[in-house]
Structure formats: structure tokens, C-alpha cells
Amino acid sequence: MKKHSKYGLTFINVIVLLFVNACFVVAQNAVVKQVGGSLKLAKASEGKPRNVVFILTDDHRYDALGFLKAQSFIKTPNLDRLAQGGAYLPNAFVTTSLCSPSRASILTGLYAHKHQVVDNNNPVSKDLVFYSQYLQQVGYETAMIGKWHMGGNFDDPQRGFDYWVSFKGQGSYLPEKNGFNVNGKHVVQKGYITDELTDYALDFLKHHKKNKPFMLYLSHKGVHAGFIPADRDKDMFKDYSFQPPFTMEIGTHQGAPMWLQNQRNSWHGVEFPYHSSLNIGEYYKQYAETLYGVDRSVGRVMDYLKEQGLLESTLIIYMGDNGFQFGEHGLIDKRTAYEASMRVPMLAYCPELIKPGTVVTEVVANIDIAPTILNVAGLKAPDYMDGKSFLPFLKGEQQPWRDGLLYEYYWERNFPQTPTIHALRGNRYKYIHYTGIWDTDELYDLQTDPLEAKNLIHDKEHQKIVNQMNKELFEQLKNSGGMYIPLYPDAGSQQNLRNEYGSPSASFPSEIKRGEDASPSSNKQSK
Numbered sequence: 001m002k003k004h005s006k007y008g009l010t011f012i013n014v015i016v017l018l019f020v021n022a023c024f025v026v027a028q029n030a031v032v033k034q035v036g037g038s039l040k041l042a043k044a045s046e047g048k049p050r051n052v053v054f055i056l057t058d059d060h061r062y063d064a065l066g067f068l069k070a071q072s073f074i075k076t077p078n079l080d081r082l083a084q085g086g087a088y089l090p091n092a093f094v095t096t097s098l099c100s101p102s103r104a105s106i107l108t109g110l111y112a113h114k115h116q117v118v119d120n121n122n123p124v125s126k127d128l129v130f131y132s133q134y135l136q137q138v139g140y141e142t143a144m145i146g147k148w149h150m151g152g153n154f155d156d157p158q159r160g161f162d163y164w165v166s167f168k169g170q171g172s173y174l175p176e177k178n179g180f181n182v183n184g185k186h187v188v189q190k191g192y193i194t195d196e197l198t199d200y201a202l203d204f205l206k207h208h209k210k211n212k213p214f215m216l217y218l219s220h221k222g223v224h225a226g227f228i229p230a231d232r233d234k235d236m237f238k239d240y241s242f243q244p245p246f247t248m249e250i251g252t253h254q255g256a257p258m259w260l261q262n263q264r265n266s267w268h269g270v271e272f273p274y275h276s277s278l279n280i281g282e283y284y285k286q287y288a289e290t291l292y293g294v295d296r297s298v299g300r301v302m303d304y305l306k307e308q309g310l311l312e313s314t315l316i317i318y319m320g321d322n323g324f325q326f327g328e329h330g331l332i333d334k335r336t337a338y339e340a341s342m343r344v345p346m347l348a349y350c351p352e353l354i355k356p357g358t359v360v361t362e363v364v365a366n367i368d369i370a371p372t373i374l375n376v377a378g379l380k381a382p383d384y385m386d387g388k389s390f391l392p393f394l395k396g397e398q399q400p401w402r403d404g405l406l407y408e409y410y411w412e413r414n415f416p417q418t419p420t421i422h423a424l425r426g427n428r429y430k431y432i433h434y435t436g437i438w439d440t441d442e443l444y445d446l447q448t449d450p451l452e453a454k455n456l457i458h459d460k461e462h463q464k465i466v467n468q469m470n471k472e473l474f475e476q477l478k479n480s481g482g483m484y485i486p487l488y489p490d491a492g493s494q495q496n497l498r499n500e501y502g503s504p505s506a507s508f509p510s511e512i513k514r515g516e517d518a519s520p521s522s523n524k525q526s527k
Helices: 011-035 077-085 099-108 131-137 193-207 258-263 280-307 366-376 460-479
Strands: 052-057 141-146 163-166 180-182 185-187 214-219 315-320 346-349 404-409 420-426 429-435 442-445
Touching (some): 052 280, 077 280, 077 346, 099 131, 131 366, 141 193, 163 193, 180 193, 193 214, 193 280, 429 460
Parallel strands (some): 052 214, 052 315, 141 163
Antiparallel strands (some): 315 346, 429 442
8 A cells, every 4th residue: 555645645746746846946946056156258359349229119029110000109219210220120039928037037147037037016036137247347336227127116226337326116207205315315206207318328428437337228118008198199190090909809819829819808997998098099199209208218229329429339139028918819908829929129229230121031039139249249148048149140241059048937816818839930930839728729821811810729730830839849948948937926916807797707618618519538537
């Protein structure tokens, strides 16, 4: 007879659990071992370290750029200026479409399962190294100005930055009591946040040490949800029309999972957005008005660099921290592995390096930012980083590159509408795998179906691709220490309501239903 523990487990079960736990601990400690030690990196070139301005915006979706004309009311003249005079990267993505995980990936070059900032509630580990620390080591003067937002309601200066301006949590578009933390001292917020952050950025540029290269990380609150444009920009697009996406309508997404159909009537759905009767089209126009203020900020930074004779030589990289859905698949906000959620705008400008009108078609991501900036500083990125430098592509050169990008999102109790997601985004196909739900996975042919409106996961002609991508997905997870799901204590409230008069719950996918004539053997339970 098997001997049981007081928890009803056999001795062997206990051993297995201990082994699994040990593997989890090893996975958690792996990053610490990788990044610990010296901050010295090998040189990648003998060239002069270049000044860098990295501008990050919040919730900026990939096609909300004036020159793309996705909506008639999107106006971004300064971002258009960056694209025309530099490089446009149409296939830029984040590896987790959520503020804090994406920002941690940008700073560390790591996937979320490695840096372990898997939600918006937990801070980045003190054992991790930010790319700015490596820059400091080789003489850069560094500044972080704007949104930090990685766990907790704090705004304290963080390692790796000589000049610091931030605010607690999400901050506020308009002045409120918390204000800013400027190099360790609390300062009153006097005006509209996008304008003030730009003022601080220009102050850093004006006073930086002329004998040192600089790296400015300007991290805007805009255009985070709860959009408030500057007074001068309010209602500038009120007379324009919103063109809803094709998959916003019920029934346009063939083979949609149950969870997705149910999310229409939720906090992140078009039928009950933020538990309200919000008009999605009007909301998008407010977003565009708020974005116009961010675009103005970009223009101010570029104009100052030009005045100082630095615009030609400084590398400017612009990107969003995650995408944002305005009706795609019946959703708003982010978190999902659909294109409008995980895809972001990315532009790069440096006339001394990049030819005007350059288009980089390779799939690049937030994990590539740190290696690229280190490369520009004349350094080789450390081997432990998951990302790679895309600087050669900006310069018109070729190099070996990834075939598929790993995407991950971990279920949040705060927003239980979206399950744990792992996906592989290739050049043509996207495979999406779900954990912890009784539902269907997804496969899309992005070449013939860029709107992701036809799920091919059960299509007989695509089973070989499904199997290949499933295998590759798990190989990438195994090779990068991602074969576990992080678990943290509950924090914050749940946004889990449904509208009683909205769409009813979805039925099970037809592919997993069986009739009365189904073979009894297929329903036998294992004993």
C-alpha cells in the first residue's frame, strides 16, 4: 500500500512537487546569476560613442501615425518627420503587451519570465541591470524623465540614471497633489504633463556635461487610457468620423475562442468598456488629440537638438510600450496577442547613420532596445540578454535574425477576462496557445488574413504548421527558462463585471462538441 502524507499525497508525489519547486527556484535565480558581477562590457567598435534619445509613449498603437492614414483624424507631423528623414520599422512588437512588463524588457533586454515583472503590481528586482548602468560605466550621462511604473506607488530615483524626474504610478495629465520627484525632491506639477516632461527633458539637454555623451530616456504618460488632451488640442477632431475595424462586429471573427467572445461584454470589451457606455469612436478621437501633444513634444526635442548642431549625430528611437485596441475583435485596451495589441510604432532617426526613408521589415521588439542602444555606445550586449541589436538594419546592412518572436502574457486576477497567453509570431503565421482555460487555441495566416479574422487552428491543411509552431514555441520557452507561470499575492481590485443586458455567454467551439452518437470510449475517465 502506498504511504500518504497528511495532504493526501504519496511519497513520490511529494518528491515530484519538491523537484518542480526546485526548478522554479532555479529559474527565478537564473537571471540573478546571469546579470551579477561586473558592469564592464566588451567593445563592439572603436567609434565615438553616440548620443541617444529614447522616447517611449504609453498605449500608442502601431498604426496611429499620420503618414499611415489609418484614421482621418490621426495627425503626427513630427513623427512623420522622423519616418521620412530616418527609418520606419513596421514590424515592431512587444513581448508582453502590458506597461510594466514591457518597460522592464526595454530596460533589461529580457523576456518577462526572466525579469519577472509580469504585471503592473510588482517592482523590478534589485538584482537586474538596466542598460543605462552599462552606459554610465563607459562615461555616459544618463537621464530618465517620465513614467517609471514598475510596481508600487513610488517615484524614487532608480539606479543607472544621473538625472531623474518621475511620478507615482500612472501620474496625472493635469496637476495633482503628488507632483514630481526631481532628483529626490518632490516638486509641484504646474501644468499639462506632456509639456512639463518635455521641459525637464530640454533642461537636461541644456545642462548636460559637454565632455560626456548623453542618453535621454523620455517616458511619456501620454497616451495612456483616460485620455486628456491639452486644452489647446481639445475637440480638434470632433468633426471627423471614426472608421470601426472589421472585427468589431459580432460574427466577423471566424473560430473565435469563447473567452474572446465573452470579453466583448466586460471591462475590456466594446459593449461594456470600463464598465460604462463609453463611445469607442469618440474615445479614439480623444486619444488622437492627446497623441497630438506627444507629437508636439517630439518636435520640441528635435528642434532643440538641431539648434545645438546635434540632430545629425544623435540617434533618436521612438516607440510605444504596447499597442491598443479600438474595437478589434470586440475589444479595447491591450494584453492580447492580436496585432493591434502587441504591435507598436517604432521610428529611428540619425542622418549620420540612417538614410532617409529607410524601411526595416524584420521583426524587432522591445527586448532589442537595450542591445541596440549599447551597440550605438560602442558596446557588445551581454550574452544573457534575449534581444539583439538591430543597428545593422538601420544602417542598411544584413545579419542573421529571428524566425519567430515569442510573446507572453500572464493572467491577472485584477482583469480576469484575458487568460495566460503564449504565442509565436512568425513572418507569415501566428500561433497562439492558452493555458488554464477550456477553449480553443488560434492560428492565423497574416499574409492572407492580416486582420486575424479566420482562426485556422482546426483546419486540416494547416495542422503541420500548428504542430511545428507549437514545438518551436515550447523550445523557445525551454531555452529561455520560461517553463513556469509566476504567481504573486493578490493586489488591487477586480474589474470582473458583466452587463446583464449585453451579449450572453458564448457557447463552446463546435470543434470540441460531440453528438449523442459519439463513441463512449472517447468519454471514459481514467482511473
